[in-house]
Amino acid sequence: MNYALRPVANGCDFAAELNPEQYAAVTTEARHALVIAGAGSGKTRTLTYRVARLLESGVAPWRILLLTFTNKAAREMLERVARLTGRGSEQIWGGTFHSVANRLLRRHASLLGYMPGFTILDSDDQRALFRALIKQITGKSSSKERFPKPEVLISLHSLAINTNRSWQQTLSDDYGHLERFEENIAKIFEAYRQRKMESNAMDFDDLLTNLVRLLRENDDVRNDLQDRFLHVLVDEYQDTNTLQAELIALLSGGDHTSLMVVGDDAQSIYSWRGANVDHIFNFNLTYPDAAVYKIETNYRSVPAILDISNAAIAQNSRQFVKTLRPARCDGKLKPAIVPAPDNRTEARFVAQRIDELMADGIPGKDIAVLYRAHFHSMDVQMELSRNHIPFRITSGLRFFEQAHIKDIVAWLRLLTNPRDEIAFRRIVSTFPRVGDATAAKLWQGWLAAAEKWFAANPGTTTITAPHSEVMKKVSVPTAAKLYWGGFLSSMDSLHPADRELTPTELIKLVQNFMSAHLRATYDNYEERLEDINQLTRSLADMPDLDTFLSQVALLSEVDNDTVAADDDCVTLSTIHQAKGLEWKIVFIIFLGEGLFPHYKVISGGDTDDLEEETRLFYVAITRAEDQLYLSYPRYNGHSYDSQYCPPSRFLTTLPEELFELWNI
Numbered sequence: 001m002n003y004a005l006r007p008v009a010n011g012c013d014f015a016a017e018l019n020p021e022q023y024a025a026v027t028t029e030a031r032h033a034l035v036i037a038g039a040g041s042g043k044t045r046t047l048t049y050r051v052a053r054l055l056e057s058g059v060a061p062w063r064i065l066l067l068t069f070t071n072k073a074a075r076e077m078l079e080r081v082a083r084l085t086g087r088g089s090e091q092i093w094g095g096t097f098h099s100v101a102n103r104l105l106r107r108h109a110s111l112l113g114y115m116p117g118f119t120i121l122d123s124d125d126q127r128a129l130f131r132a133l134i135k136q137i138t139g140k141s142s143s144k145e146r147f148p149k150p151e152v153l154i155s156l157h158s159l160a161i162n163t164n165r166s167w168q169q170t171l172s173d174d175y176g177h178l179e180r181f182e183e184n185i186a187k188i189f190e191a192y193r194q195r196k197m198e199s200n201a202m203d204f205d206d207l208l209t210n211l212v213r214l215l216r217e218n219d220d221v222r223n224d225l226q227d228r229f230l231h232v233l234v235d236e237y238q239d240t241n242t243l244q245a246e247l248i249a250l251l252s253g254g255d256h257t258s259l260m261v262v263g264d265d266a267q268s269i270y271s272w273r274g275a276n277v278d279h280i281f282n283f284n285l286t287y288p289d290a291a292v293y294k295i296e297t298n299y300r301s302v303p304a305i306l307d308i309s310n311a312a313i314a315q316n317s318r319q320f321v322k323t324l325r326p327a328r329c330d331g332k333l334k335p336a337i338v339p340a341p342d343n344r345t346e347a348r349f350v351a352q353r354i355d356e357l358m359a360d361g362i363p364g365k366d367i368a369v370l371y372r373a374h375f376h377s378m379d380v381q382m383e384l385s386r387n388h389i390p391f392r393i394t395s396g397l398r399f400f401e402q403a404h405i406k407d408i409v410a411w412l413r414l415l416t417n418p419r420d421e422i423a424f425r426r427i428v429s430t431f432p433r434v435g436d437a438t439a440a441k442l443w444q445g446w447l448a449a450a451e452k453w454f455a456a457n458p459g460t461t462t463i464t465a466p467h468s469e470v471m472k473k474v475s476v477p478t479a480a481k482l483y484w485g486g487f488l489s490s491m492d493s494l495h496p497a498d499r500e501l502t503p504t505e506l507i508k509l510v511q512n513f514m515s516a517h518l519r520a521t522y523d524n525y526e527e528r529l530e531d532i533n534q535l536t537r538s539l540a541d542m543p544d545l546d547t548f549l550s551q552v553a554l555l556s557e558v559d560n561d562t563v564a565a566d567d568d569c570v571t572l573s574t575i576h577q578a579k580g581l582e583w584k585i586v587f588i589i590f591l592g593e594g595l596f597p598h599y600k601v602i603s604g605g606d607t608d609d610l611e612e613e614t615r616l617f618y619v620a621i622t623r624a625e626d627q628l629y630l631s632y633p634r635y636n637g638h639s640y641d642s643q644y645c646p647p648s649r650f651l652t653t654l655p656e657e658l659f660e661l662w663n664i
């Protein structure tokens with residue numbers, strides 16, 4: 001008899017693992033393609049398989065650019081690609097807009113007037129700088145006049161950039177109540193720009209604007225990049241803002257470059273950061289030759305959850321109408337609506353139900369509790385702790401924004417960029433008795449000495465001689481005398497003459513210098529030490545300090561994934577941070593009218609804002625695969641100031657047959 005061997009599997013069987021719509025998109029030859037489809041229909045999967053397919057057809061990995069919403073998402077997709085194809089995917093350009101911009105600018109920043117080792121200012125640095133500038137420019141008048149807080153000015157500044165408007169325009173469009181401060185705001189923004197330049201620093205928005213500027217103004221760089229990238233792929237396209245859309249156009253502008261974007265207009269939830277759903281609506285206008293693919297099957301959720309999702313989003317007027325059919329036909333439980341007498345009881349319900357599910361063998365990693373605002377999670381955090389249920393929070397204070405981590409990182413930043421004023425001030429203000437005025441004086445002296453050294457050593461951007469020598473002549477105010485010498489010799493030991501220390505070694509040294517400060521400043525010193533150890537553990541493999549610092553700055557903004565994922569941990573997350581993810585069991589809490597949708601949106605009466613809240617609700621429900629619990633507290637707050645809270649309109653408008661009411 002004849003015995004036939006199966007063909008050797010070379011990579012994966014695309015047609016078998018994708019439905020026809022997905023397969024068509026994965027194999028498209030169209031120069032521009034849009035995949036528009038509802039939640040859980042396999043958009044991200046389509047992109048992942050397309051990358052795998054491109055590799056298999058011989059495209060070099062470094063000619064593929066994959067833009068995602070978090071760096072973690074890119075990493076997961078590329079790991080998947082590696083598994084599918086059996087070959088490495090490390091050389092693929094993948095990550096957020098910010099991280100890709102950072103990589104490109106590291107090579108070319110000098111063309112824009114920066115020096116190579118530029119620092120990235122994260123939101124905390126920005127706040128510190130704005131606070132100082134507000135004080136400097138408005139003087140004492142600020143307290144009387146209720147001058148806007150740093151956060152408000154930063155939002156205004158950023159929104160203007162991300163929506164491609166002048167800040168004056170943005171001020172009159174969106175911040176009308178601040179127009180009387182226009183003159184001072186102008187001064188502050190100008191001073192901010194100058195300070196950043198002087199410190200050789202970029203904030204997050206600069207990463208994008210500078211890259212756009214570089215590509216617009218520099219033909220060589222643009223041509224080079226447009227030649228390099230053969231395929232540009234973008235996930236979550238509904239949340240791109242004007243600047244990002246322009247970047248995409250520039251990066252995919254080569255004659256031979258293909259562009260594929262995937263998204264779901266119903267999940268656009270970042271308009272407050274300048275995202276504009278028109279980019280997806282008008283994709284056909286921008287790229288008239290675009291092929292459009294729609295996927296109409298949902299693979300994620302059981303039919304009962306899909307029914308609720310469809311009902312929830314049906315209320316919005318402006319959308320590509322999509323009919324999603326379930327691929328699954330299982331699922332015994334209807335989604336539950338759970339009114340709780342108050343927030344404590346709601347939390348007890350969540351904890352007890354999670355406890356039962358875990359006892360039934362469902363691992364914590366398959367369970368998520370989602371909410372509109374971080375503080376909504378307080379009671380659930382406490383209840384879970386009380387019940388010894390491990391959890392991780394992706395919404396709270398991010399790892400790298402914690403003061404003690406920033407204290408440590410400041411030393412390393414100063415080491416690579418002696419012009420980094422913010423890092424310098426952060427360090428010296430940890431010395432006892434050193435206040436703002438002393439810090440400012442020290443900075444003047446430090447900077448003058450550093451500039452003198454750079455002038456004598458052209459071409460350098462770090463100080464390679466011992467700091468104790470270079471800074472010898474700095475005049476030191478009495479308040480700082482005691483610590484200044486120690487500080488300089490500490491800096492020296494970070495920079496031994498014979499070799500360069502690794503990031504891990506540097507952190508260990510800095511931790512020693514700082515231990516007295518940490519002990520004196522933070523009452524939970526031990527836990528904070530644990531964080532620092534975690535920092536050295538998770539970043540042990542960074543090749544050099546520049547890479548490490550860019551990584552830290554980028555992580556602090558977009559991701560929160562440095563703490564090792566623990567299979568047993570339940571996830572607590574804001575809905576915004578849960579975008580694109582999925583869990584078997586999802587709890588959505590605080591679904592009271594005024595909590596979600598937020599009372600400001602309700603009283604503001606703006607339909608667009610309300611529709612964005614509805615999309616946010618839609619994003620939340622569509623994270624669930626098997627079970628969904630929608631709960632709210634009838635009374636919110638402690639007994640003396642509790643507020644009556646009716647159920648959210650998102651719940652009361654759902655057809656009754658779609659859910660089960662659970663009375664506690």
Ligand code: ATP
Nearest residue numbers: 017018019038039040041042043044045299300580
């Ligand atoms: P979201 O809008 O939430 O980002 P999405 O459209 O990107 O969702 P994916 O996350 O890619 O959807 O897919 C949802 C789930 O369905 C995943 O678990 C994915 O593996 C699965 N899935 C998608 N397509 C298929 C398919 N053809 N066969 C089997 N499973 C699929």
Ligand code: MG
Nearest residue numbers: 043044045580
């Ligand atoms: Mg997705």
